Amino acid sequence: MKQLMIICCVAFSITVCAQTKIPTLDKSPMDMSYYPANYPLLKIQDNTSEPLVARVIYSRPQKNGRVIFGELLEYGKVWRLGANEATEIEFFQNVKINDVKIKKGRYTLYTIPTAGKWTIIVNKENDIWGSFRYDEKKDVVRVDVPVQNLGEPAESFFILFDKINATSFNLIAGWDNAKVVLPISLN
Amino acid sequence: MRHFFPKYYCLLLFGCFIAMSCNHKKIQPAPAVITVRDSSAQNPYATLDRSPMDMSYFPADFPLKKMNGSKEKMPIARVIYSRPHKNGRIVFGNSTNSICHYGTPWRLGANEATEIDFYENVVIGGKNITQGSYLLYCIPFEDRWTIIFNSNLYAWGLHIDSSYDVFKTDIPVSVQLPSLEDFTMIFSDAPYGTDLVMAWDNVKVVLPIELSK
Numbered sequence: 001m002k003q004l005m006i007i008c009c010v011a012f013s014i015t016v017c018a019q020t021k022i023p024t025l026d027k028s029p030m031d032m033s034y035y036p037a038n039y040p041l042l043k044i045q046d047n048t049s050e051p052l053v054a055r056v057i058y059s060r061p062q063k064n065g066r067v068i069f070g071e072l073l074e075y076g077k078v079w080r081l082g083a084n085e086a087t088e089i090e091f092f093q094n095v096k097i098n099d100v101k102i103k104k105g106r107y108t109l110y111t112i113p114t115a116g117k118w119t120i121i122v123n124k125e126n127d128i129w130g131s132f133r134y135d136e137k138k139d140v141v142r143v144d145v146p147v148q149n150l151g152e153p154a155e156s157f158f159i160l161f162d163k164i165n166a167t168s169f170n171l172i173a174g175w176d177n178a179k180v181v182l183p184i185s186l187n
Numbered sequence: 188m189r190h191f192f193p194k195y196y197c198l199l200l201f202g203c204f205i206a207m208s209c210n211h212k213k214i215q216p217a218p219a220v221i222t223v224r225d226s227s228a229q230n231p232y233a234t235l236d237r238s239p240m241d242m243s244y245f246p247a248d249f250p251l252k253k254m255n256g257s258k259e260k261m262p263i264a265r266v267i268y269s270r271p272h273k274n275g276r277i278v279f280g281n282s283t284n285s286i287c288h289y290g291t292p293w294r295l296g297a298n299e300a301t302e303i304d305f306y307e308n309v310v311i312g313g314k315n316i317t318q319g320s321y322l323l324y325c326i327p328f329e330d331r332w333t334i335i336f337n338s339n340l341y342a343w344g345l346h347i348d349s350s351y352d353v354f355k356t357d358i359p360v361s362v363q364l365p366s367l368e369d370f371t372m373i374f375s376d377a378p379y380g381t382d383l384v385m386a387w388d389n390v391k392v393v394l395p396i397e398l399s400k
Binding site: 022025026029030031032033034039040041044052055057085086127128130132133154156158159160174 | 231235242250253254261270299300341342343345367369371373
């Protein structure tokens, strides 16, 4: 009898909880960056001079007074380059990173930060949470890029694209006082 | 036996309390909104958006399940959208200050047009929808919404080009309780596949999606 009552109470609590599974706004909101930058806006203004090349979908954790690199994110450990779902990069045409050909399609981005450099990883396993299941065997390319100092620290993690010239552009990722730049070339 | 009853009563109350606090937590988005707004001024590189982007999968929480070792290799559907807030405004209506006007196309979100990705073929409103990505928008009316799939991807949500419409279906409006401060899209399980639930303020619509297998 007693056990039955306990089970009923727990079941009741779970049922009521389960009814309201509407997601709240996330503390690390999702965001999206395109290359060419602001492509969707340019598109509706009939103002695109170049075709769509890349899009990154990532979540933006906040510094919130914490020391990020070396403390919140341990040096030498794989990080999802964002928060929540692992960061996704989509290429709408073939590109080259560090002279490795990357076929158009969706990939997951990870990084291994250290004090002086980050290893940027492009991996084939998509639609996954975090970096807990990161599988090195599914890597497409790994590139080491030096850490640069951000003049003004960034409260929210960011990823954006910046044009170098007609055939290449940079993916720039930064948070707190660190930023890295990953060159990507059109194939 | 009788002297056990107060204990059960306490347990039941405890259960109610857990249920209510859980309930309360899940539908009170206010603190998160404040955090977002406060930090938005502090990033000179790319500011946080007032209507943050979000993503829902079917099966629900697919990436989490995959991380936890589920056998499913691929999700079935995913929606990527931004979440505007009511902020004390009239959301749906015909008054000059309502956010979404009856009869006028709405991007089902904010900023970039909302995108729906199908990883396999599905059936909606009796029609086959081929796997792939679509822009998703709607024309809200008081009693129904017209849901429209459009092939002109990677566009901002205003001025959606209707010459690229590939599919339209009408679905009835029902009441959303409790009313929602933030626009919300989720997939919920259904016997035939999934329902894409779209809700904001006191309005809810449900788009049934059948799996073609």
